[in-house]
Amino acid sequence: MKHALVLFASPRKNGISKIVAEPFLSGFPKKDFSFRCINLYDANINPCLGCYSCVSNSRCVHKDDMRDILEFFKISDIIACIGPVYFYSVSSRVRLFIERCFPLVKASHITSSFSKEKASNIKKKSFFAISVAAGMDKELCENIGQMYGAFSEAMNMNFAGSILRMESIYLKYPSLNPQKVGTIKAALSSAAAELAKDGTVCEKTKDAISARISNSDEEFAHHASMFWQKMAK
C-alpha cells in the first residue's frame, strides 16, 4: 500500500486551490493506495521556536497537530502541497508547516542517534507542489520553486517539481476558455497518477498544468478586470 500526504494551503475552502486540488486528487489510483488531505488552515500548528529540542529528542516541544502530521509524513511515499501564491511566495501556513519539519530534516553533519533514527524510519518520498496565482508575474514567483527544491533536498525527498499555475482566474470561470482549462484539469489528474506510479511527473504533464491560458496580455487584462470587479461585489 502506498500513501500520499496532500497539504491543502488555502484559507478559502472553496477557492481556486480547491478547483486545482479536485482533479489532482481524483488522479490517485483507487487500489492499493491511500491519501490523506490536510487543510493547513484547519490544523493546529504552532510556530517553530528554534529551541533545537528536536535535535536531542527527535521530537518537537509543541504538543499540537504536527505530531500526527509528521507521523503520516514518515510513512508517505508522496507529499504534495497545493495553495495560493501570496506576495510572490507561499502562504504563511506553508512556511509554518515547513519550519516544523525540522525534527525530520536530513542532518548529514549531525552524527547523534537523532540522524540514525531518522534515516532508518523515514521512507524515501517524492515532493510535488502546485501554487496558484491570479496574476501573470511568473518570474517574480520563481523563488517558490527554488525554496521547494531546497526543502525537498533538506528532507531527503525526491523533488518531483513545483508548478506555478498563473492566471488562476480562468479556473474559476472555465467558460472563458473551456478547452485549455479542460486540458489543465486532465494534466492535474495525470500528475497524481504519475506520482503514484513512480514518484515523478513528466515535463509534458508539468508544462500542460502550467500552460498559458489567455491568448494575449490584453485579453488577460480584460478578463482579470472582470474577475476583480466580481470579487469586489
Ligand SMILES: Cc1cc2nc3c(=O)[nH]c(=O)nc-3n(C[C@H](O)[C@H](O)[C@H](O)COP(=O)(O)O)c2cc1C
Ligand atoms: C494576501 C494575498 C496575496 C496575493 N499575492 C499574489 C501574488 O503575489 N501574485 C499573484 O499572482 N496573485 C496573488 N494573490 C492572488 C491569489 O494567489 C489567487 O487569487 C489565488 O488563486 C487564490 O487561491 P484561493 O482561491 O485558493 O485562495 C494574492 C492573494 C492574497 C489574498
